[in-house]
Amino acid sequence: MGVxxxxxxxxxxxxxxxxxxxxxxxxxxxxxxxxxxxxxxDELGYRPNLxxxxxxxxxxxIIALAVPELGNPYFAEVAGAVIDAAARHEQTVxxxxxxxxxxxxxxxxxxxxxxxxxxxxxxxxQLESEDLLARTAGPPMVLLGEREYDAPYDxxxxxxxxxxxxxxxxxxxxxxxxxxxxxxxxxxxxxxxxLRLSGWRxxxxxxxxxxxxxxxxxxxxxxxxxxxxxxxxxxxxGERPDAVFAYNDLVALGAMRVLSERGLRVPEDIAVVGFDDxxxxxxxxxxxxxVAPDKHAxxxxxxxxxxxxxxxxxxxxxxxxxxxxxxxRLVIRESTAGRPSRPRPPPGSWSGPxxxxx
Amino acid sequence: MGVxxxxxxxxxxxxxxxxxxxxxxxxxxxxxxxxxxxxxxDELGYRPNLxxxxxxxxxxxIIALAVPELGNPYFAEVAGAVIDAAARHEQTVxxxxxxxxxxxxxxxxxxxxxxxxxxxxxxxxQLESEDLLARTAGPPMVLLGEREYDAPYDxxxxxxxxxxxxxxxxxxxxxxxxxxxxxxxxxxxxxxxxLRLSGWRxxxxxxxxxxxxxxxxxxxxxxxxxxxxxxxxxxxxGERPDAVFAYNDLVALGAMRVLSERGLRVPEDIAVVGFDDxxxxxxxxxxxxxVAPDKHAxxxxxxxxxxxxxxxxxxxxxxxxxxxxxxxRLVIRESTAGRPSRPRPPPGSWSGPxxxxx
Numbered sequence: 001m002g003v004x005x006x007x008x009x010x011x012x013x014x015x016x017x018x019x020x021x022x023x024x025x026x027x028x029x030x031x032x033x034x035x036x037x038x039x040x041x042d043e044l045g046y047r048p049n050l051x052x053x054x055x056x057x058x059x060x061x062i063i064a065l066a067v068p069e070l071g072n073p074y075f076a077e078v079a080g081a082v083i084d085a086a087a088r089h090e091q092t093v094x095x096x097x098x099x100x101x102x103x104x105x106x107x108x109x110x111x112x113x114x115x116x117x118x119x120x121x122x123x124x125x126q127l128e129s130e131d132l133l134a135r136t137a138g139p140p141m142v143l144l145g146e147r148e149y150d151a152p153y154d155x156x157x158x159x160x161x162x163x164x165x166x167x168x169x170x171x172x173x174x175x176x177x178x179x180x181x182x183x184x185x186x187x188x189x190x191x192x193x194x195l196r197l198s199g200w201r202x203x204x205x206x207x208x209x210x211x212x213x214x215x216x217x218x219x220x221x222x223x224x225x226x227x228x229x230x231x232x233x234x235x236x237x238g239e240r241p242d243a244v245f246a247y248n249d250l251v252a253l254g255a256m257r258v259l260s261e262r263g264l265r266v267p268e269d270i271a272v273v274g275f276d277d278x279x280x281x282x283x284x285x286x287x288x289x290x291v292a293p294d295k296h297a298x299x300x301x302x303x304x305x306x307x308x309x310x311x312x313x314x315x316x317x318x319x320x321x322x323x324x325x326x327x328x329r330l331v332i333r334e335s336t337a338g339r340p341s342r343p344r345p346p347p348g349s350w351s352g353p354x355x356x357x358x
Numbered sequence: 359m360g361v362x363x364x365x366x367x368x369x370x371x372x373x374x375x376x377x378x379x380x381x382x383x384x385x386x387x388x389x390x391x392x393x394x395x396x397x398x399x400d401e402l403g404y405r406p407n408l409x410x411x412x413x414x415x416x417x418x419x420i421i422a423l424a425v426p427e428l429g430n431p432y433f434a435e436v437a438g439a440v441i442d443a444a445a446r447h448e449q450t451v452x453x454x455x456x457x458x459x460x461x462x463x464x465x466x467x468x469x470x471x472x473x474x475x476x477x478x479x480x481x482x483x484q485l486e487s488e489d490l491l492a493r494t495a496g497p498p499m500v501l502l503g504e505r506e507y508d509a510p511y512d513x514x515x516x517x518x519x520x521x522x523x524x525x526x527x528x529x530x531x532x533x534x535x536x537x538x539x540x541x542x543x544x545x546x547x548x549x550x551x552x553l554r555l556s557g558w559r560x561x562x563x564x565x566x567x568x569x570x571x572x573x574x575x576x577x578x579x580x581x582x583x584x585x586x587x588x589x590x591x592x593x594x595x596g597e598r599p600d601a602v603f604a605y606n607d608l609v610a611l612g613a614m615r616v617l618s619e620r621g622l623r624v625p626e627d628i629a630v631v632g633f634d635d636x637x638x639x640x641x642x643x644x645x646x647x648x649v650a651p652d653k654h655a656x657x658x659x660x661x662x663x664x665x666x667x668x669x670x671x672x673x674x675x676x677x678x679x680x681x682x683x684x685x686x687r688l689v690i691r692e693s694t695a696g697r698p699s700r701p702r703p704p705p706g707s708w709s710g711p712x713x714x715x716x
Contacts, residue, residue, distance in 0.1 A: 080455060095451070224637060253641055260643045282582075285618045
C-alpha cells in the first residue's frame with residue numbers, strides 16, 4: 001500500500017490527526033488546511049484505507065443487488081433506482097446477474113461474494129423455498145419480485161395478483177372474451193406458481209368466463225424472443241385470442257412483432273397488455289398498455305429494509321420477516337385504446353425535392 | 359467479525375492450517391476433511407476475510423465499470439459481457455452509472471470509490487481531454503466508446519468513422535440522397551466532436567453529395583425521447599429527408615415512433631439506420647438496420663487491458679497507451695430493406711369464435 005497517513009502529514013506539515021480529520025470528512029478543519037492536506041494526498045497518491053476501516057467494524061459499505069438479467073430493461077431501471085437509493089445512505093452497490101438460473105440464484109443467496117458485501121438484495125426467478133430454507137450462512141438478505149416464498153426474509157413486491165386482475169379487467173371491459181396469457185413457465189402452466197397467471201385466472205372466472213388452459217402459452221424465459229415464439233405457437237395451433245395479457249413488457253413486445261408479421265392489427269384484431277412499464281413500450285410503433293410498478297418505491301424500500309437488517313444483525317430474536325407491497329397502476333396506451341386516426345399526408349408532399357440548401 | 363479460523367479449527371477438530379487450506383481452495387485436502395471443515399464453517403457462520411487478504415496485497419479483487427446509463431440497453435448488454443469477462447479472471451465488477459454528466463464522469467475518473475477498486479473501465483460521453491489530463495490520482499483506468507481523447511490511457515473503441523460511413527454508404531446504395539443525421543450534441547452539430555457525424559459527412563462528400571447542416575438534428579441526449587423530439591423538429595421545420603442515420607438505436611427507435619405517428623412509412627418514405635444492435639431493434643414492428651459493434655470483444659479487451667495495467671502499476675516507464683479497435687458489421691433489416699409482403703388474412707378468419715374449449 002506504501003503511502004501512509006504519516007507520510008501525508010509530513011508532506012502537508014500537519015499532524016496525523018488533522019490528516020485523519022480531512023480524510024474522514026470531519027468538520028472543524030479550515031479550508032486552507034483541507035486544501036494543503038488534499039494537495040499532499042494527490043501528490044503522494046495516498047488511498048485512504050476506508051475498506052480496512054469498514055472491516056474493523058465488520059462492514060464493507062457495499063451491498064449487492066442480484067437480478068436475473070441486466071439485458072431486461074425493467075431490471076436495469078430498478079438497478080439504477082437501487083444505486084440511487086443506496087447512494088443516499090453512502091452505500092455502494094455491487095451488481096450481479098444470475099441469468100435466472102436456479103444454481104446461480106442459490107449460489108448468490110448462500111453468500112457467494114459474502115466477503116465483500118454487508119447484505120444482499122436478490123430478485124429470484126427459479127429459486128425454490130427449500131433453497132432459501134437450506135440457507136445457513138451468508139449476509140442479511142431482502143427479496144424482490146413476484147415469486148412467493150415460505151422463508152424468513154423480508155420480501156418487497158407489488159400485489160401481483162391484483163395488478164394482473166386489473167389488466168385483465170381492462171381487457172374484459174373492452175369487450176374482449178378470448179384473453180390469452182403469454183409467458184407461463186412450462187412447469188407452472190397448469191398449476192400456477194406465478195401470481196400473474198393466477199390473477200388472469202381469477203379475473204376471468206370472476207367475470208363468469210372460462211380461463212382456458214389452451215390460451216396459456218408457456219415460455220422458456222421472459223424475453224422478446226420468448227414472447228415471439230409463444231405468440232407464433234399459439235396462432236399456429238389454431239387459437240384465436242382477441243387479447244393477450246403478457247407476463248411482462250418484453251414478452252408483449254415480442255408477441256406484437258409476430259402479430260405485425262402475420263398482418264394482425266393491434267388493438268383492432270388483438271389487444272395487448274404488458275407488465276413493468278419499461279420505456280421501450282412507450283415508444284413502440286403501437287405504444288404498449290402496461291402495469292406500472294412503482295420502481296422508485298421498490299428500490300427505496302429494498303435498501304431501507306436491508307440496512308435495517310444489517311443494523312440488527314445478531315439481534316435475538318431477529319425482527320419478524322415483513323411482506324411489503326409498493327404501489328402499482330395500469331397505464332393505458334395504444335395497444336388497447338387504439339390511436340386517434342390521423343390521415344397520411346398526400347404522397348406528393350413527400351416525393352418532391354427538399355426545400356433546398358439552407 | 360467474531361468467528362476466527364481458530365474457532366473453526368477447534369469445532370472441526372483439525373489444525374488452523376487445514377482450515378486455511380480449505381478456505382483457500384488448496385488441493386491435497388481429502389473430501390471428508392473438506393466436508394467437516396465446511397460444516398464447521400456453516401455452523402459458526404465464519405466469513406473468510408478474503409478482502410483483508412486482498413488488501414495486504416494492495417488489491418481488492420474488484421474492478422469498476424462506469425457507464426452513462428444503465429437504462430440504455432447497449433450499456434446493459436456491454437455490462438453483462440464485462441461481468442462475464444471479469445468473472446473468468448475471478449474479478450468482481452462494481453457497476454456505476456454517470457448519467458452522462460461531465461461532473462460525475464470526472465468524479466469517477468478521479469478515483470471516486472478508489473478505496474474499493476483496483477481499476478476502472480470508464481465509458482465517457484461528456485468528459486473532456488483536459489479532465490483526463492488533470493487526473494493526478496486514482497487507480498489504473500481504461501476508456502471505452504466513441505469519444506477520442508489526447509490522454510495517456512488505453513482506449514477500446516470500434517472504428518466509428520468507418521462504421522458510420524458503411525451505414526451511410528448502404529443508404530446511398532439504396533438511392534437515398536437526403537440523408538439526415540439524428541443525435542448530434544448541440545455544441546458539436548457544426549464542428550463534429552463525434553465520429554459518427556464525421557463519418558456521415560465524409561461518406562456523403564465522397565459520393566459527390568452535399569452534407570447539409572440543415573439535415574443534422576441536435577439532441578440533448580441519446581435516448582428514445584431525444585430521437586422522437588429531434589425527428590419531429592426536423593419534420594416541423596420543413597425538412598424532407600428520405601433517410602435517417604441515427605447516433606444509436608434508441609434515437610432511431612424514437613424517430614421511427616414519430617414517423618409512424620405522422621403516417622410516414624419505413625423504409626418506403628424514410629429508411630432508418632441505427633447503431634449498437636440492441637435486441638429491441640430486432641423486435642421493433644419494423645426491424646431496425648444497425649451497426650453492430652462486437653460487444654463481447656469490447657468487454658474482453660477492456661478487462662484484459664485493465665488487468666494488464668493493474669499488474670504493471672508502478673512500472674517506470676509505464677507501457678505506452680494503446681488504441682484498440684474491435685470489429686463491427688452492418689446488419690441489414692426491414693428499416694432499410696423492407697419486408698417481404700404477406701397478405702392480411704381475410705377478416706372472417708379472425709372475427710369468428712375460437713375453436714371452443716379444449
